[in-house]
Structure formats: structure tokens, C-alpha cells
Amino acid sequence: MEFMDGGTLSDVLRAVYLEEGQIGAVCRECLQGLRFLHSRQVIHRDVKSGNVLVGMDGSVKLADFGLCAQLSRERSKRSSRVGTPSWMAPQVVRGEAYGPKVDIWSLGIMGLEMVEGEAPYQREARLRVFELIERNGPPQTAEPQAPLGSPARLPAVLPAGRRGQALVCPGTAAASICDLRRSCLQPGCSDHLSQASAGRMERTRLRLRKTPCPATERSGEGHACSSV
Template sequence: MAYPYDSLLPQVTRPRTISPLPPSAPGEEAKDEEVEQVKWKRPAVVTPQAVHSKRALLEKEQEQTASSEMPRPSQGELFPAREQEEQHRQQVEEPEENGQNIKAEPQAELPEAQSDIMALKRKNKDDMRRVQEENLNQQRGDQQNQVSERVAATPLMKHPLPSCLLTNKDHVQAELQDSEASNKVREKRLEEEIKIIRDKANRLSQSLQKQVAIKKINLQGLQRKQLTVNEIMIMKRNRSPSVVNYLDSYLLGEELWLVLEYMDGGALSDVISETFLSEEQMAAISRECLRGLDFLHSNHIIHRDVKSDNILLRTDGSVKLADFGLSTQLTPEQNRRCTLAGTPWWMAPEVVTGQPYGPKVDIWSFGIVGIEMVEREPPYCNQSPASAQRLIATVGTPKLRHPKLLSALLRDFLSCCLQKDEEERWSAMELLQHPFVTSAKPASILSQLINSVKKRKKN
């Protein structure tokens, strides 16, 4: 048997196929086979009876030789090491009976020579396995390198695209060019329209001799369009010194620009967050807001989103209601609403519970604005919208944190605004007659406060 890695392994004696020899005597052939089996067969223990018979036969032959020939030294005396090896071989050899091997039990311990041979075989196998693994890894690396070289040598576009793909490619490129051209035309038109609108707004501002504000509304979505149309209609039909007045509107693509009265003092929420209000200032703000609510309610309009963000100020002390996007117009046929609308922390209990409601929901919301002016935040502001609505529905009138720090008039005014039962809640007209409001000073006292907050924000 030939081994492919003989040149890489130590030079040791290996079992190999023996070339055919000329026929020899039967005894010699059997002896050769027996020696070959001793070298490479697993050692086995033979039965004592077989060994005893073989020794008896040897002794008989020695006696016959001694009687017929001259005395001479035995083979064991001349070659003691070979004699010991022969005896050991006879002990480990598997005897044969009638041409069949007798099953022998394995020895408990291998002889020293056989153990060395087995260790050498194991070492050879390990060396062969290691060499095979190294060659296999090298082959894999060579294959990967060949693949990388082929990929690098392969051109990106070996074959031209089919005619149909080329046609589609040309079609897509043409569409992209048309789209880019139309976008450029649209952008140019928008720039021209914006310029026209700004010119109109400037002329309007000059005619009014005051600045104007432009509110941009994205009209994407049917509901947003309906709310915007509703806001424009309510503002165009209802003009008052207590509400932010509508001046004009322009449509630019999906954007609607509303030109409104400019309130240079910002929102009431900015003043609340920047400073503490006195009760005198609270009374003036309350009177101006209640005038706006009384105007809306007398025209059968519910604001539905009264909060400090939607109360705008001017540096001369003016206070006005703004943002009519959620407002609704009542009619003689439908003088109540059931829609859930507004900002959760300012909603009235009847809105949260889904009951029919009227204009007095705005009075509840303004009562929450009063708590904002006192405590600088609305009740339940740390709760989620759903939790705030549940608390409004169950608790009802929120409690003040430090009621003793407020005057009796202010506490009573807030109580009249925040009655859970809508029937017991005061209207805007009634609240304008409340002593807390009637004792208020002119709105001009707010001018200094608004200007100081504006400077502070600018710095």
C-alpha cells in the first residue's frame, strides 16, 4: 500500500504489500505468514492447553536430536535474546484449530515492542491528519484567491442591456427630466406668488398703519381643510376688539396663508412662565378675555380651545382671543354639541364624558386659565391626556394648592368658573359682573409687564 505523504513523514518501517515470490516449501510459507501476523495483529492470550502441547512437542524433538547427534549448544544458548522473543511470540500468537482462529481474550497489557509500534502508528496518523488539514486550508485559500481574481477581472457590463431595458431606461430618464422641469416651474411660480402675497400684506399693513401676521396652514387632509375653512368663516363674520381679527388669506399649493392682526406681546403662556402675576393683573386679563367670550357666545360660537397659548397680548396692554380652528357655530336647530374637541387638561367635564354641551365649556376652560395664572400650570399637567380626562370626569372641580394665599374674591371667581354642573356654572356675561372683574383696572396696566417679559425673552 502506497502513502502519498511518505516524503513528509519520518522514515519508519511501514506495512507494505509483499511482492509475489517463487513457491517455497509449505513449512516456510506458513512460517512467513505466521511472522507477518505476529507483527501486525493485535496480541491475544492463548489457552494453556495449546501452549503445553507445543512445548511438549519441542522437548520431544530436542530429545531425539540429542540422541542422534553430537552434543551442541542450543539456539537459546547461542541467541538468548531471540529465544526470549520467540517464547514471547508464542505466548501472544493466536493458535489455529482446523484452519479457524480460536477467539482469544485481549491481554491486560501490551508488550513493550508492540506498544512502541502502536504509538508510532498513532503518531504517523496524527502527522498525516495535520498535513492533510494544512493542505486543505491551503487549497481553500487558493480557491478563494482564484475566485477573487476572476471577480476582479470580470467587467461590470459584459453584455449590453436588452433593447426593452434600454427603452425603459430612456423612458424613466425622460420622466425624471420632465418631473425636474415641472418642479422648477412650480417652485418659480410659488416664489412669484409669495412675492405677490408679501407685497399685498405690506400694502395692507401700510393702510392699517400697523404690522400684520401671516399664519401658514398645511391643508393636507380633508379634516384639516374643513377646520381651516370653518376658522376663516368664523373670523370673517365676527370682528371684535377682543379677538384677533382676520385680514386676508391666500392659497399657495397645499398651504393656506392667513393674514391676521399682529400681536407683538406674544402669548399669555409666555408671561405665566416668565413671571408671577398679581391679582390686579389677573383681574385685568380676566375682564378682557371674558369680553371676547361674551362676544363669541352672543353670536352662538363656542371657541372649544381656550387656554393660555391661545390668548395673545400686545405691548400696549391689549388682550385678545386667538386660534379659532376648533370653533363651532351653533344654530337654532342644533344649539348643542357632543364632539370631543379641545386640549385635554382644559376640557370641561361634560366634554370628557361625551354629554351634550353648550358655550359654558369655554367658561370652565377659562377657569383653568385662572389656575394657570395662580399656580403657573394647569391641574393634572403631569398626567397623561387620558389620565387627566379621567380625573376631570371623577374629581370635578380641582383644588388649589395654596388657597389661603389668594383673596376671597379670586377664590370665589374661580369657583364660579369651575362648577362641575353646567347649570350652576356662570356665563361670561354674569362673570363680567363679578366683583373680582368689576374692580379690575384698565388693560394699560399690563403694558409694563408685557414689555419686560418681551425684553427678557429677547435677551
């Protein structure tokens, strides 16, 4: 099995915000992986940053195929509620018949995750997440007016002298991701992780304020769940 020495995309997102070109590079590589799976009638069903691996050479790989489903002529759809709550498509949440397109929804949620630092409703309890996905439809960014990579979107994530350095896109996808991952491993970045987490909690609170709802129990990050 190939060793990816850069860790997961989730590790990167806990350290820095991504620049637009870097987000595009990750999405392109993931789409290539999904095209391969879908051409063979396979649904991944758990696309998220924790299942995307990066290498120090700038490579990006889709991983964790434990929840994949093989489609066939006799069974061209699936209906099991499988995946990680915040990244699940509405059809999966409702237990409706679905096909490979649910992976595209999950990739879109991962795109929002790369922009915001965490997935929509990620801090909510599992059943609450299902309710919000069904009721709200496609989620939106909390601050759509702020350009990606601008100081307004980088509160306390990196030291002031390194904010530009970690978010510069050198021109190629591989170099961009490679430089990004190396910048995450440089001294000083870890000192700001707790401040970054506080900022993400505040953005989550502002996002949920736009959708009034009864108070529910809060929980940690969602984990994979399934029901046949």
C-alpha cells in the same frame, strides 16, 4: 390680520406670576371676547393661555378659532370631544351634549393656570387627565392660603430686586398688562425660568398627592385632541 407683538399669555406665565389685578384684567378681556362669540351662537372650545395673545400696548385678544362650533336652532348643542385635555369641561370629557358654558369652565381653568403657573394635571398623560377631571370635579389651587403676589407664591421666579416690580398693577388694565409684558422682556428674567419650572413640578406633585391613584405614564403638555 392684527399683529400682537407681546406673544401669548403662556409666554408670560413661563416668566412671572401674575398679580391679582392683572389676572382680573386678562379674564375681563377674555370674557368680552367670549360674550361676542356666544351672542353669535359660537363655542370657542379651546380657551387656554396659549390661545390668548397680548400686545405691548396692554391689549389682550382671544385667538385660534380652529375648533369653534357654530350652533343653530336645529343643533343647539355639541357632543364632540374637542379641546386641550387639562382645560376641557367634564361634559366634553364624557362626550355629553354641551353648549357655550364649556368655555366658561375653560376660562376658569385658565384662571387657575394664571394663579399656579400651569393648568391642573397639565403634566399628566391625556387619558389620565380625563380620569382626574371626571373624578375630582372643579380643581382647587394648591396653596389657597397664600395671597396672590405674596413672596410665598413667588419662589425663584424673579430676581429678588424685581419681584415687586413685575407684579405691580399701575391702576388700569392696559397699563398693567403692558408693564407686565415689558418686565418679562427685561434682562435677567430668563435666567430664572428653569427654577420656575422646577417649582411648578413640585406644586403639581403636591396637588396630585392629595388624590391617591395608580401610577401612570407621564407625558408632556397636552395638545388639542378630537373625536366625533
